[in-house]
Amino acid sequence: MTLADLKPGQSARIEAIDTSTAAVVRLMVLGLVEGVDVRFQHAAIGGDPLEVSVYGSSISIRKEQARQFRIAESPDGG
């Protein structure tokens, strides 16, 4: 499961990241790293880009990059 598969309002923990593209590395600099809990807030019209939040900060991310973040759903998500 990846960050792109979450439903609005769901939370998850990032487990592994494919760092082969520069765009993903730049998202990591914004704090999307392994072991952190993220929450998918909502998408723009058309389902892309997505708004996710980490430690209370919202970050806009395109689906293409969201697929590079593998997640495990948190027990309290939903």
Next chain:
Amino acid sequence: MGEHGEFGFPASQIGIRRRARSSIAVIGNPNSGKSTLFNRLTGLRQTTGNYPGVTVEKHVGVADLGTSAVELIDLPGIYCLSGESADEQIAVDVLLGRVPDMPAPAGLLVVVDSTHMYQGLYLLEQLLELRLPTMVALTMSDVALAAGLSVDLPALQARLGGIPVCEVSATSGHGMEELRQALASLSSTAPPAYPQSWPELSRGAEILSGRTGGGLARIDVIQGLLHPGSDPDRVLCDALGEEAVRSSRDELFGSAPPQAVEARTRYRWVQGVLAQAQFHTPLLARMNARLVRWINRPWPATLGFFAVMVLMFQAVFSWATPLMDVIDVAASGLGQWVTLRFGDGVASSFVADGVIAGVGSVIVFLPQILILFLFIIVLEDSGYLARAAFLMDRLMRSVGLSGQSVIPMLSSFACAVPAIMATRVIPDRRDRIATILAAPFMTCSARLPIYALLIAAFVPNQAVGWFNLQGLVLFGLYLLGIAGGLVTARLLKSSALKGPKPQFMLALPEFRWPNLQTVAIKLMDRARIFLKRAGTVIFAVAVVVWALAYFPRLDAPALPAERAPVAAAQASAPAADQQAANQLAQSWLGRAGRSLEPLFTPLGWDWRVASAVIAGFPAREVVVAVMGTIYAVGSNADEASLASRLRAATWPDGRLIFTLPMALGMMVFYALCLQCAATVATIRRETNSWRWPLFAWTYMTVVAYLAALMVYQLGTFLVP
């Protein structure tokens, strides 16, 4: 000052570094409340300039600390020291002392948003590698408290190696006194110890720095290691050899990209610090929070965005009218007074028709421009522009750009010059140039005068369904500009500026009430720039146009008919006006316009319109002033009478010049044409070549001419 201030890069790369008085850099994440704090500390004792060679605005101010004062420099917000965009690069260059003529800062005031400490502390840890005296201002403490967040200051300070940390609220002023005291003693504070988030990197870099004999500071080594292929990397390889750099990199980062490893390592440490030093008291989901969440859902957010845009344009027109009337009456009254008091000699005509009518007809638009800028500044300061970028990303992707191009394009509705400067946040050069060339198509405030004049004069003021026809025409012109910009971007991105798909990632700040002081300072800055422009460029153009229309003088009041083609057409006009028209017809401006008339006849323009349009090339807003002069030399150039004069103007054979198709064509011409020397100059500076500004000017002029031709010919054909 840290040792890298003395050494850093080889002199050839540093440029001239004079040991001028050095200042304290104010640095932090975007939207961290950095500028609000800066404004709070410096008040009106600040200046806005440019960094050498680039148009990134440089904000320097002096903070009064009671017994002493210190110079502060407000840097663009960053998340890390990579410098992806031009904006971020300048912040990094200033911090590392790589800007010519600017000494490295003597200390750092790191601004960390209490509600976003996660990213703030990450940047802080990178900044501690600079070994400059550093202190932290935890801003938005009141917002954090309201959100149920509190900080254990002593615990946080201990994890940060004991550097001063002050909790402040720049809005309420809470904690400012402690901050000022800490700032006063900052330069005598010892540089910080190793940051604790990644001791292996700090120690490794320190060792390598030692091996260069102090030639490269620790931060220079770190920058080189973290950014393979960059300039700092090359400098590092020159100093230590590629083999040594590669083995250090393998040891520290393994096979992953260095920055990814840095993010993993330092953020893990930040998470630990937050777990220990920040407390979150879950508050009941307040009405407010729920409302914000609902507003941000896809459809409400998108509809809300369009509502905000409609409100903005509505406000520009309806709120400004009373103020504009006051300025208009004052300007024409002043002109009349001058004519009555000093007669109608050269000097009096110069003052009344040239200076007052010319500059006055432009200053009239100050209220509209300020309202437009007020909206843009408030949208920016409240964090809404980033939201707009998020909502419009998909649309922009269809023309090969990303949501990041939306922010400059929205600012372009006010003025293309700051909008083009705002493109410096776009990391990819091709995307940036495509945005720069699309921005001048957006209907800027300087186009409003000509639209307002022609729409009021030639579009019937009647209802069409729920809407007003005049309003619809204006809306159509805005849409035309947007379409022109998007099509241009699309064409460029699929030809000359073809490149990889632009990425889009952006921190989305939450809505915040804009800070009044920040808004006021920015607005005053804009008013100053506009008035300066009216007082210099527009003044000069108005004077030149006046002179071209005034000289050479007619010798005799009575003229042979063939030397005055206008005379026959305006036989009913009073004698004084007729003489003025004859004078104009044989003036330099009239002669130029008449010789170019054949070029513009297909658009339905006579020599007078042609002269006005030509005079408007340096700055399009003077066109109304010039038409005012051309159509009203010898009488008052107030707008209502100008409109009626335009309606009455005829060709020598008696046909009306200003028909609806001609007026529409002329507005279309203005929507698409690049009549603005300031924009051309800004494109030149931002792209660092003449190629793009020349291309933009030629392309937009040709497109504007062809579009106006099509509208006029088609319109005349359909409505004979």
